Amino acid sequence: MTTRTRARTKLPRGNEEEERRRPRRKKEAKLRTVMRTAMREKGRREAGREEEGKEGRRRRTRRVRRGTPRGRTKERTKERTRGRTRMMTRTRRRRRRKRTTGRRQEVNFSSDSGSDSDEEESMSEGEMARLMEEVEEKKKLIATIRNKPWRMKRRLTHLREAQEFVDKFEGALGKGKGQEVKWIKFQRDFENFRTACIPWERKIKDVESHFGSSVASYFIFLRWMYGMNLVLFGFTFGLVVIPEVLMGLPYGSIPRKTVPRAEQPTAQDYSVLTDFNGFCKYSVLFYGYYNDQRTIGLLKFRLPLSYLMVGIGSFGYSLMVVIRTTPTSGGGDGDEGEFTFAWKMFTSWDYLIGNAETADNKYASITTSFKESIVDEQENQKDENIHLRRFLRVLANVMILCSLGGSGYLIYFVVKRSQEFANRDDLSWYEKNELELIMSLLGLVCPPLFETIAELEDYHPRIALKWQLGRIFALFLGNLYTFLFALFDEVNNKLVEEQSIKNASIWAMKEYYANFTRLSNDSEATPPPMDPSDVIRGPCWETAVGIEFVKLTVSDIQVTYLTILIGDFARAVIVRFLNYCWCWDLEAGFPSYGEFDISGNVLGLVFNQGMIWMGAFYAPGLVGINVLRLLSSMYYQCWAVMATNVPHERVFKASKSNNFYMGLLLLILFLSLLPVVYTIMTLPPSYDCGPFSGRAKMFDVIMETIDLDLPAFMGTLFSYAANPGLIIPAVLLMVLAIYYLNSVSEAYQNSNMELKKKMQMARDEEKNRRNNTDSTNQVMKDLEDLLPNRSLAPPTRNTPRGASVSSLSLPTKTKPGKGVNLQKDVALASPNPNAQRPVVSRPPGPRGAGPGRGRGRGGAPPS
């Protein structure tokens, strides 16, 4: 390949040399002439002088046909074809004399077969094709040159040569090359622009180099969340909030957009506003503010429809994005145990570490992990160890399940009590806040407890992190659902309350008008409308739910930030500065600096997102709050982690943890989808607030649109589609499809396993064959299979090997990952008459690092 490339690249160079010799006047030669001359010249060379005239004419006609598209790009290609122009418009004699070799070379390298004896016409066609192919190849080379393991200098020269080649011949071949160059340039610029747009790249890399990739994975996840929320924010604000602000009725025009008179005196108090009551409650941030007009403004924007669609669409979008980001190649966790040591040796260093302390930790952790594996390897057969570990793991799980169950019951109990308390008025402060207190107490106590228990299990920190995440997830889920059930109770109460208020409100309205006519004694005059702040209105459960979610989110933000400020920053300051005057070493001793709590932070983020998904339908402003939160927390946490935290004791890489985060996110998405869909589908919307007021169900908006705005046949179409007779078969079909795909994937997995097994067997066979100990081993294997005491080692896993010339230096040929039985390496078979023996028969003495020294050994080919 290399020599070929070299040969090919000779031509352009030759051209350059000639270029220097060529007078400049040739510059202006037209392309068509060029091509004609070139072809004529070629024809003469190959077919003989007498054919020349005819051939030239023929070719000319073809050129004319082909020349049209080229003519367009002439201006652009002029520059490029200059070299070729010069080369070709030379006098024929000179050319024949001088260029024959070069020309031949071109023929040769543009076609490896290079059969010049074809008849004229097909020859040139063929050459065109070959040249084209050549150019394509060069282009491919340009595209992939960065993948070649070459030195930069070599790469640069190759690149230049290839580019020159392409430049020279592409124009001549009549391609719209200018377009292509522009396109490539545009692509590159776009790529540059795109990478410049990825925010916080340097910040994250900074964190990564100090704390390893596991901590960085949290920040990458945070950035991803920010991106997704930005899109949600765009939808909600662009299609719901801004139209309402611009085109909807202004504040104070109708009751739902006005603060009731009773609340007006306190509506601007700080404490009221921080509870999202008062003016906040009657603003675009919440569901209740929106009017149920079918269309608003000059543009006839269908706000209720858009509101519903955005609510559903943001779920759809999130679902799509989360699923797309979750890598689908699950189960590719690698074959555990096949390359334990090799992987440990070659891949355990985290090349991103650029901090001495982290590096120290990494060294320590690598050493420990090696020692652990060695011990594992040596004691694999000792049963009690494994049993002990299993027992400990089971014990830990039982304990954690107990504490989870206990906290679940506690929550249940407290919720029950709080429902009792709800009917009473004489409550102490504790009784009022009992639920919240217990919740946050559980959140504080349980995670460290789980972590302590998890130490019994002795997992690799990466696996331990997943367990920890899963357990805290379960705990938080309890919190979440308690909250939801409490909320549903409230909603139901409000729905009951609403019924009575609705009647009262209608009655009050009637009375008002009756009074008016009675007082003014003028039945003709239209009574002025009631002041919007005086109208009696319902509780508007949607806004109440929205407020709950917003409050929860805001308090969550506060708690998170305060925790960082106190738990990390204050601690770090105290440890750092009090250390000068303290009786023990604070930095190394008890309080020390905090580590970055990956699991807690990730879960916090995931649950926060769940809140957003659930609450966004009832409080469109929540998405905006969340975007602000993520943005600030990116800067804040980056600063906090760099300033106050220390790297983990066991630094580990976050391979595929992102996958796990996405799984959690997906779960939360489903869980938060359920209540929202339930409320949309079953609960009646409030009669006097929100975009769906006055309708029996929220989704009636869609029906309305279909009936009123779409042509009639669409309505019938939809009614057919909504027919149970159609839906049930569709669902059945989907279930069948899932079943089918599932079984197919299972089959693939099986065949995968089968193939792996085959590879393994082939490998074993190879080893056996090389060592010429087949027969002995077969017998030994069979014997071993029969022996009962090898319960742990899988059958045929220990393949004792011969070649006992030097038991020191010979590799133990056991199956990877399984027990090594060192004694068996010695002399079970006859000495191995193997060509490799010289390689391994030398004891591995210390060798110098010099490049020359190892080269002689075993006849290794010189590099």
Place this chain on the structure above:
Amino acid sequence: MGNKQTIFTAQQLDAYQDCTYFTRKEILRLFDRYRDLAPQLVPLDYTSHPDVKLPYELIGSMPELKDNPFRQRIAEVFSEDGEGNMTLDDFLDMFSVLSEMAPRDLKAFYAFKIYDFNDDDFLCKSDLEKTLNKLTRNELTEDEVRMVCEKVIDEADLDNDGRLSLEDFQQMIVRAPDFLR
């Protein structure tokens, strides 16, 4: 686009972009990093391809490499003279391969070269021992080191010649869950 720079010509930048996994901005940033190592040595004008090399001591002191146990090998592998003295081209090359954009195969190739201490195109036991000792800072006993090396060869050596060839290595490494960079 935007800011003018006079260090490279546009063609040079384009060529570098073709040859590495970097964007224009990143290349310029890397040049700054390179120049920061020795401002007195590196000129601000690269249009005429000046022949400048930075000694290994400077390269190895970069924060990216400072704590890496294999920094010397990395520098040696990527430098043209094999002794760790790097031109700008080598420097860009190194970061291009180490960047996260580079494909696994390329990384595997260079990883192999890095671990191949004696440059014989095979990872033999001495290479493995050196790797291991660098990774663990000589904290394993000799027996342990020997055992680990034997295990490694045993696990990854497909053609059973007692040492790892590039194919063996690639076969093994591309399947590793941790092999990212």
